[in-house]
Amino acid sequence: MELNLLVFCYLLGSVTFIVGLKMLSNPVSARNGNLVAAAGMFVAILGTIFLYEDEGKKLGNYGWIFSALVIGTIVGTLMAKRVKMTAMPEMVSLFNGMGGACAALISVIEFRHLIHGYDPANYASTGYSFFSSLDGTTMLIIFLGLIIGTVSFSGSMIAWGKLNGKIKDFAFKGQHIINLVILVLNIAIAAFIIVARPEETPLFFYAILLLSILYGVFFVLPIGGADMPVVISLLNSFTGVAAACGGFLYDNKVMLTGGILVGAAGTLLTMLMCKAMNRSLSNVLIGSFGSSAAASGGAGPQGGTYKEISLSDAAVVMSYANKVMIVPGYGLAVAQAQHICHELEKTLEAKGVEVKYAIHPVAGRMPGHMNVLLAEADVSYEKLLEMELANEEFKSTDVVLILGANDVVNPAAKSDPSSPIYGMPILEVEQAKHVIVNKRSMKPGYAGIENQLFFQPKTSMLFGDAKKALQDLLAEVRSI
Amino acid sequence: MNQILNWIAAHQEMAYIVILMIFVGIEIIGKVPSVLHTPLMSGANAIHGVVIIGAIIVMGQAEEGNTIALVLGFLAVILGTLNVVGGFVVTDRMLEMFKKKK
Numbered sequence: 001m002e003l004n005l006l007v008f009c010y011l012l013g014s015v016t017f018i019v020g021l022k023m024l025s026n027p028v029s030a031r032n033g034n035l036v037a038a039a040g041m042f043v044a045i046l047g048t049i050f051l052y053e054d055e056g057k058k059l060g061n062y063g064w065i066f067s068a069l070v071i072g073t074i075v076g077t078l079m080a081k082r083v084k085m086t087a088m089p090e091m092v093s094l095f096n097g098m099g100g101a102c103a104a105l106i107s108v109i110e111f112r113h114l115i116h117g118y119d120p121a122n123y124a125s126t127g128y129s130f131f132s133s134l135d136g137t138t139m140l141i142i143f144l145g146l147i148i149g150t151v152s153f154s155g156s157m158i159a160w161g162k163l164n165g166k167i168k169d170f171a172f173k174g175q176h177i178i179n180l181v182i183l184v185l186n187i188a189i190a191a192f193i194i195v196a197r198p199e200e201t202p203l204f205f206y207a208i209l210l211l212s213i214l215y216g217v218f219f220v221l222p223i224g225g226a227d228m229p230v231v232i233s234l235l236n237s238f239t240g241v242a243a244a245c246g247g248f249l250y251d252n253k254v255m256l257t258g259g260i261l262v263g264a265a266g267t268l269l270t271m272l273m274c275k276a277m278n279r280s281l282s283n284v285l286i287g288s289f290g291s292s293a294a295a296s297g298g299a300g301p302q303g304g305t306y307k308e309i310s311l312s313d314a315a316v317v318m319s320y321a322n323k324v325m326i327v328p329g330y331g332l333a334v335a336q337a338q339h340i341c342h343e344l345e346k347t348l349e350a351k352g353v354e355v356k357y358a359i360h361p362v363a364g365r366m367p368g369h370m371n372v373l374l375a376e377a378d379v380s381y382e383k384l385l386e387m388e389l390a391n392e393e394f395k396s397t398d399v400v401l402i403l404g405a406n407d408v409v410n411p412a413a414k415s416d417p418s419s420p421i422y423g424m425p426i427l428e429v430e431q432a433k434h435v436i437v438n439k440r441s442m443k444p445g446y447a448g449i450e451n452q453l454f455f456q457p458k459t460s461m462l463f464g465d466a467k468k469a470l471q472d473l474l475a476e477v478r479s480i
Numbered sequence: 481m482n483q484i485l486n487w488i489a490a491h492q493e494m495a496y497i498v499i500l501m502i503f504v505g506i507e508i509i510g511k512v513p514s515v516l517h518t519p520l521m522s523g524a525n526a527i528h529g530v531v532i533i534g535a536i537i538v539m540g541q542a543e544e545g546n547t548i549a550l551v552l553g554f555l556a557v558i559l560g561t562l563n564v565v566g567g568f569v570v571t572d573r574m575l576e577m578f579k580k581k582k
Contacts, residue, residue, distance in 0.1 A: 013530070017527050017530070018504055018508065020523065020527070021505075021508055021509060021520075021523065021524065021527065022508040022509075024509075024512075024516070024519065024520050024523045024524075024571075025508065025509045025511065025512035025516060025520055026512075026516075027513065027515065027516060030516060030519060030520075030523075030575050031572065031575040031576070033523070034519075034523050034526075034568060034571045034572055034575060035572070037523065037526065037527055037568070038526070038568040041526070041527070041529070041530065041564055041568070044530065044533060045532060045533065045536065045564075048533045048536050048537065049536060049540075052536075052537060052540070054537075054541065057541075058540075059536070059537065059539075059540025059541065060540055060541070060542075060544075061539055061540055061542060061550065061553075062540075064539055064550060064553070064554050064557075065536055065539050065540060065557060067554075068539070068554050068555075068557035068558045068561065069557060069561050071558050071561070072557065072558045072559070072560070072561020072562045072564075072565060073561055073565045075558075075562060076561060076562040076563075076564070076565035076566035076569065077565055077566070077569055079562075079566055080565070080566045080567075080569035080570040080573065081569060081573070083570070085577070088518070088522075088570065088573075088574060089518070091566070091570050092518075092521060092522045092525050092567075092570060094566075095525055095526075095529075095562060095563050095566040095567045095570070096525050096528075096563070098559040098560070098562040098563045098566070099525070099528055099529050099531055099559070099560065099563035099567075101556075101559050102529075102531050102532065102534075102535050102556045102557075102559040102560040102563060103531045103534070105535070105552050105553075105555060105556035105559070106531070106534045106535055106538055106556055108552060109538050109542075109549050109552050109553055109556070110538065112548065112549065113549070137487070137491075229517075229518070229521075232521065233517075233521050236521055236524060236525050236528070237524075239525075239528045239531070240524070240527075240528040242528075242531065243528045243529075243530055243531035243534075244498070246531050246533075246534035247494075247534075248494060249534065250533075250534055250537055251494075252533060252534065252537075253497065254530060254533065255530050255531065255533050255534060256494065256497050256498070256501075257497060257501055258527050258528060258530035259528055259530065259531070260497070260498050260501035260502060260505065261501050261504060261505045261527065262505070262524045262525075262527050262528040263502075263505070263528075264501060264502040264503075264504070264505025264506050265505035265506065265508065265509045265520075265524055266505075266521070266524050266528075268505070268506050268509060268510070269509060269512070269517065269520060269521055269524070272509075272512065272514075272517065273517055276514045276517070361514040361515075362514070368514060368515035368516060368517055368518045368519070369518060371515055371577075372518070372574055372577045375577040376577055
C-alpha cells in the first residue's frame with residue numbers, strides 16, 4: 001500500500017514537471033507553471049522520505065536528512081531572495097552547479113558502497129578478482145553520473161565566477177586539443193575499468209573525478225562572458241542527464257523523467273538561444289578562439305576617427321529633443337544602472353521629451369534579461385519596444401542613447417557578409433538623427449569586432465561606466 | 481549483439497521512458513518566446529534538482545558507523561535542496577517581474 005502510494009507520488013511528480021515546463025514556455029501561465037512543478041517536487045520529496053523502502057527496509061537517519069533539508073531550504077531561499085536582478089544568471093549557474101555536485105556525490109557514495117567490504121587479501125589467494133563480480137551496467141551508470149555531474153559542477157562554478165567578474169576570460173594555444181584529450185582519456189579510463197576490472201579500480205575512479213573537474217574548468221574558461229547564458233543552459237541540460245543517471249541507479253521513475261525532460265528541453269533551449277543570437281552552438285563553444293584572435297586583429301587598424309561628447313552637450317541635446325530612444329545592453333546590466341536610467345527617463349519626460357526603450361531580444365546577459373531588469377526599475381511596459389517596432393520608430397527619433405550595447409547595434413550585421421555577426425537582426429539606430437554611445441572604452445563587444453557605427457558622423461561617444469555616466473548626465477539635465 | 485539485445489530487453493521500461501521524454505521535452509518548449517528563455521532555463525534548472533531524491537535515498541541507507549557516507553550524503557542533500565529551493569524561488573522572482581509590468 002505504502003509503496004503504491006509512493007509510485008503515485010512519483011507519477012504525480014513526473015506529470016507536474018511536464019505540465020510545469022509546458023506552462024513555463026507561455027508568458028501568461030509561466031508563474032503558475034513554476035509553482036506546479038515546485039508542488040510536484042515537494043510531493044515527490046516527501047514521498048521519498050516517508051514511503052521509500054528497499055527490500056523491505058525503510059530509510060533511516062531522519063535527523064541527518066531533515067537537518068540537511070532545513071539548512072538547504074533556508075540558505076537557498078535567502079540566496080534566491082537576496083540576489084540582485086542583475087545577478088540572476090550567475091545565481092542560476094550556482095544552483096545548477098549544486099545540482100551537478102549532488103549527482104556526482106551520489107555516484108561517489110554509490111561507488112564506495114559498491115566496493116565496500118573489499119579486502120584484497122581475501123581474493124589474492126583465489127586469484128579471482130573482486131571487481132570482476134561487479135555489475136557492468138551499474139558501474140557504467142555510476143561513471144556517467146560522476147563525469148556529467150562533475151563537469152556540470154566545475155563548469156557552472158567557472159561560469160558563475162565569470163559572470164560576477166571574479167574570473168577573467170582565459171584561453172591558451174591548443175586548449176581545445178587538451179580538452180579533447182582529457183575527455184577521451186576520461187572515457188578510456190571508464191571503459192577500461194568496466195571491461196578489465198583492474199585491482200586499482202578505486203584509484204582510477206578518483207582519477208576520473210579529477211579529470212572531470214579539469215574538463216569542466218577548461219571547457220568554460222575560454223568562452224566569453226556574454227556567451228555564458230548559452231553555456232549555463234547547456235550545463236543545465238547536463239545536470240538533467242546526470243539526475244537521470246540517478247534514476248537508472250535507483251530504478252526511480254521521477255528522477256528519470258525529470259532528468260531526461262530537462263536534458264532534452266535544456267538542449268533545445270540552448271539551441272534556441274544560439275539561434276536568437278544568430279550563431280551556432282559550435283560557434284559559441286569553439287568560436288571563442290577565433291573571436292579573441294579577431295579582437296586583437298581588429299583593434300589594430302582603427303575604423304576611422306570618433307568624436308566624444310561632453311556631458312553638458314549630451315544633456316542639452318537630449319533635453320531639447322522631441323523623442324529619445326534608449327538602447328540598453330550588457331553595460332547597463334553590469335553597472336546595474338537600470339534605476340538611474342529610469343530616473344533620467346522621468347526627468348526627460350518632465351521636460352516634455354518622449355522617451356522609449358528599444359529592446360533587442362538578446363541584449364543584456366541573457367535573452368529577455370533587459371525586460372526583467374527594466375521592469376524591476378518600474379519602467380512601464382508600454383515604453384519597452386520590441387526590435388521590429390523600435391526599428392520603425394528610429395526614423396522619427398532625435399537622439400538614441402546606447403547604454404553599453406554594441407553588437408546588437410552594429411550595422412555590419414546588415415552590410416558586411418564577412419562579419420561574424422552578419423545576418424543577425426539588429427536595432428537600426430543609424431536612422432535616428434543623433435546617436436550617443438555610452439561605453440567604457442573603444443574595446444569591441446563580445447563578438448570581438450569593430451563597430452562602424454561609432455565612427456559615423458552622427459555618432460558621438462560618452463565614455464564611462466553606465467551608472468556613473470548616467471548619474472552625471474542626470475545632474476546635467478536637471479540643471480538645465 | 482545478443483548481449484546488447486538482452487540489455488535492452490532487461491531495461492526496456494527505462495528505454496521507453498528516456499525516448500518518450502526526449503520527445504516530450506523538445507515538443508513542449510518548442511515555441512517559447514525569447515523573453516522567456518531565462519526564466520524557462522531557471523525553471524528547468526529547479527526541476528533537475530529532482531536529483532535530491534537520490535541523495536535522500538543514499539543518506540537514508542547509510543549505516544550508522546559509516547561516517548564518510550553520512551557526511552557525503554548530508555552534503556549531497558544540502559546541495560540538492562539548494563538546487564531545488566533556490567531554483568524555484570529565483571524563477572518565481574523573475575516571473576514576478578514579468579507580471580508587474582502588465
